[in-house]
Amino acid sequence: xxxxxxxxxxxxxSKGAAAKTESGRLRLRLRAVTHQAEDTRxxxxxxxxxxxxxPFTAGAHIDVHLPGELTRQYSLCNDPVERHRYVxxxxxxxxxxxxxxTLHDHIKVGDxxxxxAPRNNFAIDKRxxxxxxxxxGIGVTPMLAMIHTLQAGGADFTLYxxxxxxxxxxxRDELGPLIETERAIVHHDDGRIERSLDLGKLLKQPxxxxxxxxxxPAGFMRAxxxxxxxxxxxxxxxxxxxxxxxxxxxxxxxxxxAKKPGADFQIKIASTGQVLDVPLNRTIVExxxxxxxxxxxxxxxxxxxxxxxxxxxxxxxxxxxxxxxDEQREYVLICCARAKSHLLVLDL
Ligand code: FES
Numbered sequence: 279x280x281x282x283x284x285x286x287x288x289x290x291x292s293k294g295a296a297a298k299t300e301s302g303r304l305r306l307r308l309r310a311v312t313h314q315a316e317d318t319r320x321x322x323x324x325x326x327x328x329x330x331x332x333p334f335t336a337g338a339h340i341d342v343h344l345p346g347e348l349t350r351q352y353s354l355c356n357d358p359v360e361r362h363r364y365v366x367x368x369x370x371x372x373x374x375x376x377x378x379x380t381l382h383d384h385i386k387v388g389d390x391x392x393x394x395a396p397r398n399n400f401a402i403d404k405r406x407x408x409x410x411x412x413x414x415g416i417g418v419t420p421m422l423a424m425i426h427t428l429q430a431g432g433a434d435f436t437l438y439x440x441x442x443x444x445x446x447x448x449x450r451d452e453l454g455p456l457i458e459t460e461r462a463i464v465h466h467d468d469g470r471i472e473r474s475l476d477l478g479k480l481l482k483q484p485x486x487x488x489x490x491x492x493x494x495p496a497g498f499m500r501a502x503x504x505x506x507x508x509x510x511x512x513x514x515x516x517x518x519x520x521x522x523x524x525x526x527x528x529x530x531x532x533x534x535x536a537k538k539p540g541a542d543f544q545i546k547i548a549s550t551g552q553v554l555d556v557p558l559n560r561t562i563v564e565x566x567x568x569x570x571x572x573x574x575x576x577x578x579x580x581x582x583x584x585x586x587x588x589x590x591x592x593x594x595x596x597x598x599x600x601x602x603x604d605e606q607r608e609y610v611l612i613c614c615a616r617a618k619s620h621l622l623v624l625d626l
Contacts, residue, residue: 296325296332303343303392304331309363311387314448315441317370318416319382320355322363323393330361334396336423337491337517340364341394341576341584342377345384350377351519351582353420353493354396355449358427364393367448369416394576399583399600400493400517402427407487409435412477412502414494415446420517422449424491425456437462438480440498442469471497477505484509491515511603518581518599543617547571547626548590562612562624571626573612580614587612592622 296304306323314320325331339353352366370382385391400420402409409428411421418439428435437456441447443466456462467473478501481490490509492502499518506514545562546553556565563573563585576584580598589610595618598611612624 294330296329297327299392303394305390306331306364306393308385308387308389308391314367315450316445318367318446318448319370320365320367320448321381321385322356322365323391324363326390328362331364332395333361334358334364334423335398336402336427337400337420338396338398338423339400339420339517339582340366340396341582342366342381343392343394344377344380346376346380348375348377348380349576350381351577353400353423353517353519355419355422356426358423359430364396367416367419369448394584397583400491400515402491403489403512403515406489406513407434408485408489409433410481410488410490411435411437412480412490412492412494412498413437413439414492414498414502415441416448417492417494417498417517417519418448420493421491422452425462435461438465438475439463440465440467440475440494442467474501477501481505481509484513489513489515493517493519543619544621545617546591546621546623548623549626553621556617562615562622566612566626573626575613578613580611583611585611585613588625590623590625592617592619594618594622 296306298304305326307326308321309324310322312320334354336358337353339351341349341351343349352368354364355367356363356365368378368381371378402424411424413421421437425435425437439453439462441464444450447464453462457464465475467475490506490513492499493516499516502516542555542557544553544555545565552569554565554569556562563575563578566573573587574584576582581600583600586609588608594610595616596606596610597614597616601609601611
């Protein structure tokens with residue numbers, strides 16, 4: 279796996295493709311910023327020389343590397359057939375961790391930012407006969423890319439889009455034709471919980487062949503998770519866009535001394551046989567880095583999948599938000615996982 283480099287120097291480029299830094303990131307120019315709703319802007323990134331960008335599929339996100347060592351993941355919302363641009367939409371959150379404020383307040387058209395090529399943990403399931411898209415606020419962004427793809431393929435879908443009011447409803451123009459034909463249903467709650475869309479009622483009866491996708495802020499994610507709990511395995515897809523929105527995973531306690539979930543353990547590097555201790559206060563990624571083994575990371579919170587690593591033996595204690603049960607049998611997200619067994623053998 280590639281290391282998380284700090285250099286911004288461009289490396290050799292192949293004809294027609296966007297240039298990458300030595301660390302594999304793209305250097306893209308902010309071409310346009312457009313107002314989409316109160317506190318929400320869309321940011322369009324292009325290659326400075328007009329070259330093609332790496333392709334992406336609906337539901338994918340990019341990592342935007344901002345000044346001050348900030349890295350933020352944003353879902354792409356433009357049509358995945360486009361190769362000349364990446365578009366993300368960002369809600370300015372005054373009480374957030376700083377990424378949205380930096381983008382809104384300090385990044386200007388013409389600035390060049392490093393961006394990690396798209397990855398997708400929230401893909402459309404092609405087995406579905408019908409797609410039910412549930413968006414809370416800015417969680418609509420991956421749904422927009424999905425809608426482009428679903429429409430192009432003639433798929434059956436409905437978007438339920440929950441916002442506070444029309445002023446807070448991003449992409450209302452783009453969604454206009456779908457709203458008119460009721461393929462997109464916008465629900466306003468005026469910021470009052472008692473006026474929230476009744477997701478329990480909407481998802482009460484799973485329909486054969488229907489898959490549900492949801493993305494939104496913390497309360498919305500909790501409600502959607504609870505409402506979809508009884509849906510058949512493999513039919514529910516979701517993406518958390520911040521740790522704040524994700525369910526609590528339970529941090530290890532320093533007082534834990536006996537071997538139990540979250541306590542210290544060892545990892546073994548399968549290719550070399552090297553065994554390393556993972557103490558309570560270090561992540562597997564940190565232990566690997568200290569031993570000179572760099573693993574690419576991004577969110578470092580179990581949300582993006584960048585650090586996904588195969589394991590060959592032992593029992594992980596998964597603490598991520600994206601692996602399903604089948605994936606958990608093969609992979610572990612080593613930025614956040616612990617181990618239930620004393621030894622976890624990693625395919626590194
Ligand atoms: S770095 Fe994002 S899941 Fe591990």
